[in-house]
Amino acid sequence: MGKFENEAREMLEAIGGKGNVAAVTHCATRMRFVLNDTGKADIKRIEKISAVKGTFTNAGQFQVIIGNDVPIFYNDFTAVSGIEGVSKEAAKSAAKSNQNPIQRVMTMLAEIFTPIIPAIIVGGLILGFRNILEGVGFEFLGQKVVDGVKQFDAAGEPVWNTITNVSTFWNGVNHFLWLPGEAIFHFLPVGITWSVTRKMGTTQILGIVLGICLVSPQLLNAYSVAGTSAAEIAENWVWDFGYFTVNRIGYQAQVIPALLAGLSLSYLEIFWRKRIPEVVSMIFVPFLSLLPALILAHTVLGPIGWTIGKGISFVVLAGLTGPVKWLFGAIFGALYAPLVITGLHHMSNAIDTQLIADTATHTTGLWPMIALSNIAQGSAVFAYYLMNRKNERAAEISLPAAISAYLGVTEPALFGVNVKYVYPFVAGMIGSGVAGLLSTTFNVQANSIGVGGLPGFMAINVKYMVPFFLCMAVAIIVPMFLTFFFRKSGILTKAEDEALESAEELSTSSAPVVEEAASGSKVAILSPLTGNARELCTANDPVFAQGVMGQGVLIDPTEGELVSPVDGIVSVLFPTKHAVGLVSSDGVELLMHIGMDTVNLEGEGFIAHVAQGDNVKAGDKLISFDIPAIKAAGYVVETPVIVTNQDTYMPTDMITLPADVSRGSQLMTATKL
Template sequence: MAEEKITRIAREIYENVGGPENVRKVIHCMTRVRMTIIDETKVDLAGLKAIKGVLGVIEDETLQVVIGPGTVNKVAQAMVDMVGVKLGEPFPDTSDSLDELMAKTKANAKEKYNKPSKFKAVLNTIAKIFVPLIPAFVGAGLIGGLASVLSNLVTAGTLDLATWGQIITVLKIIQGGIFSYLAIYVGLNSAQEFGATPALGGVIGAVSLLLGMDPNAPLKNVFNGTPLSAGQGGIIGVIFAVWLLAIFEKRLHKFVPESLDIIITPTLSLLVIGLAEIFLIMPVAGVISSSLVGAINFILSVGGGISGFVLGALFLPMVMFGLHQILTPIHLEMISKTGSTQLLPVLAMAGAGQVGAAIALWVRLRKDKEFVERVKGALPVGILGIGEPLIYGITLPLGRPFVTACIGGGIGGAVIGALGNAGAIAIGPSGVALLPLIADGKWWIYLCGLLGGYIGGFVATYFFGIPADAKMKADNYATVGPKEVVEPTLKVVEPVKFKTTTIKAPLSGKVVKLSKLNDQVFASGLMGKGVAIEPTNGEVCAPVTGTITSILPTKHAIGITSDEGVELLIHVGMDTVELKGVGFECFVNENEHVKAGDLLLKADLKKIKAAGFSATTPIVVTNTKEYSAVEVISSTEVTKGYPLITIKA
């Protein structure tokens, strides 16, 4: 039914503007479809206004049909799909064969767009958990990579420990701020994604570190009696445990009396899920680890390029599940007996495959500017041997590139195995940082392996690892122009009943009535009641506790639904969609739950005004009709976080 409504609105708009042949191009912003009309005499304004679902029509440089958030992007996309162009592209001459062209483009769309799957949903969830961590990955990773290079040079005797030792220690402390406690950060983000209490998710992440365990009396694996080790189960184990936490906590909320909920629910949740993590999730990973020891020893005994390929290809999946912990004693035993570990350089090729895959993604998806920025940040870290940003932020969320990256790692491992197994004199990070530790002058073998991994990962990913939907998004990115992307929230929020609720000011400044705005949509109240603020500061904070429902790629407008069900639109500036994101920085993601006062975005007011746009920011209750009254409290100056609007149920 939803699709029929969207198609109907799109077709009726065309019918009242003289058909697609009278339209030069279509774009849209947060609230309205904007059309460049060829012959304005063919436009039936009354007919447009009469369309069910259209809130209003504005005549300006472009003809603007007001539809509202959540629907406008779908209608605009349907309109261009009917013609066979992308948003923002000039329309072709369709006067002779419009029906034929529409049928063709509809068939093409069915072939191009893959149906949603559970696997893609899982990958999407992983991306939402790890993408917010990428800036920390990149910063700490580069610092850690530098520390690794210096440390390896000290181990190799090139640098003096007395001179460089303290500097290396300081750099490693900074690096450890995220990588040593990554499980906690993942627990927090996973809880936000799954709808659990973030603090409880962080605790569940910390449980996997076994911080309170006495090393002299370790907890035992209930399956085979071996000691549990910190991190056993890996990051994937943490995500799974927090997913269970979310299910368990939500069910407790339904049955525990409200007066006891704050005591009983968190206590039982941590106890039950913590026990399951320690005595089930981590031991299962331990059993897998133990069985892999024999397999690894067998692979090593085979030798040559075959063993190199298998080990290089399988190492990253082992890291994901925390199974790489079992390799440390093997490395140490090899160094003790032979003076070097021939296993470490081979396994390091897994990171080389990731680097090659990331470069291929950069080349193939270069039009997707946001994705390229992530790759550019993660690549230097990956080259230095810190693989988390590439794994969790780039290849794994896309699915197929992770597999082709593993193939690239296998190719790099095969190169080293075939050339004679270079060894490392100590355990250290991979990437180019490992070069100083390669024994017996065989650094050139290791370097050949790196190049093999880079090339293998690049070729496998470039030709076989690019997901169709990612390619389509990238191809559309550059030509779309200002485009709103609104996806249904993944979280089902049951509104809280209230008599009166308060909306706080999202920014500081002078209060302006909507009717005073030089924009008919907001001034007329088409989008709902509310108020505007002439800001003195560019920081925009959450006016309510709730869920982010929509964010424009241009970052100038954001939608948020409070836990009580109030739907708000914050639109920074007038016509600032034309800035295409310049001067805006967003700090939240769609479907993220935020608290009142949390920073949502920053706007550079000087850039906005220098470009000739007003920075006046409307705050509108878009579901105004559901309430008996929406009243503005402040009428002159307001400070961020102070009461701004009251709503009566």
């Protein structure tokens, strides 16, 4: 009988039987199911199975967290169910059947925009910093003087000097920072067309070239189109082919034209690759893909995309500035967090960028509400932390999640606490709705997209900062008050109460205690990598960030070599070589997972130097991996090093984080409970 045969049979029954499974696969820690009817899955029963550490649903897949033993569990499951497993990509493809057409489009858009979000955030921070340097007047710097005349505003109040008015150095810094700010936002179409080709699996350099052709200096800058007469455009900004002319207009900061152009390029390349012989494809496929896509971009798709973009901007702007803008703000503020759960929130980046490009003030009223929603959800989970701070497990999850949300990343807060227990989520939605109502009432505007959460004030237009701070106070106070109130009143607390009951039941069926070492004994865990070590809660993957798999350290490696941190045995080595599990000679179970979602690389870029079942000594080489190749494929290489049998061993005596570490240096200690 297999190790998990009984648990696998129970799992099969709990997910609705064999007929309810469309596809099944696994990664380093989780079983991934595509179910025909997700409603048939009995989540409470599944989470009571001794081998299960949690469940969640993402992108059409029902995922069950198992841990290091997931390959063994997977083999036993396929044996008892008679269901043949599939590859990760096949499971993703099958998962699309659980999505309606709108969800599929939104998923595609999310996958296109996600890789360029870091650049947008950096650009927003830069523009926010410039906003403070050149836009905020400080009384201690004195009153502004122009040609010997003191300046006053329309209300007769003194106009105070900004930092750039009084400092040549900071004025130079301000001018210099415009260089990356312009590169990110004005040339955004280059990033979009590149990301489209990356998502579609076509030639990325062609996407970059196409993007450059949309923002070339030889074109009339998109920002100048509104101020240029039709006669001047017809005379100076056209390609004249004798029989007809084509406007030479650029698409700086335009999202939809770039998106349509990138898709046309990718679909043309896919079309020609199927029809042109391999021997000449290198010559003809790029030519027959890029040139028609470029022609379409400047004749059809660009103008259509520009019109669609302006239409979207007009509708959103009408909501933000119309007679019932307070209602629009309340609805958008309340619903933004649910949009994050579905992934639809990525569309807001495109709308924000379009608003900044199209409005006369080059500002957006949407971004302030997004930042306020981050703050509201962070405040709700922070209130949950305050109520549960004496519960070590709850505190370990909720406090890092609150900090993350306050810095603009809400997924750990949403999936780790708020959505799971419902009442903090609702409290955050209400607080965000009230803050959004106030934001639109005061017409708060942002100069750019930046970091969300508390640092979001940096992107706010100077004259709206005071109203925005008021909205921030509301987004902090209201969710915290409501979270306390709902808990004390027993409103919407059923999910948490049931979870507490399940935890009590599961505590009686924990894994057997390892007897190799005496209670209180310590096992030294050495660093398996050279790089920068930081808190595990900063991991991109919420399952690792929340400590679901265990506690430990996150290392961002600078060298692609993973060595053993202990003497022991290789308990798990995944076929894709991106993760390895060890059991030390003292019984400490460790998992090292190189990168996030790197299972999708199917082993490319990884070389294993050991096999499952091998005995190893501390410092022995386990896996070599190609950091540049992994990053070029769009994945991070941050590597969790965690103790997974946390009911037996607890990580203690960690080095002060963040810190630079080298292979073989002391990282932490595992203490026997």
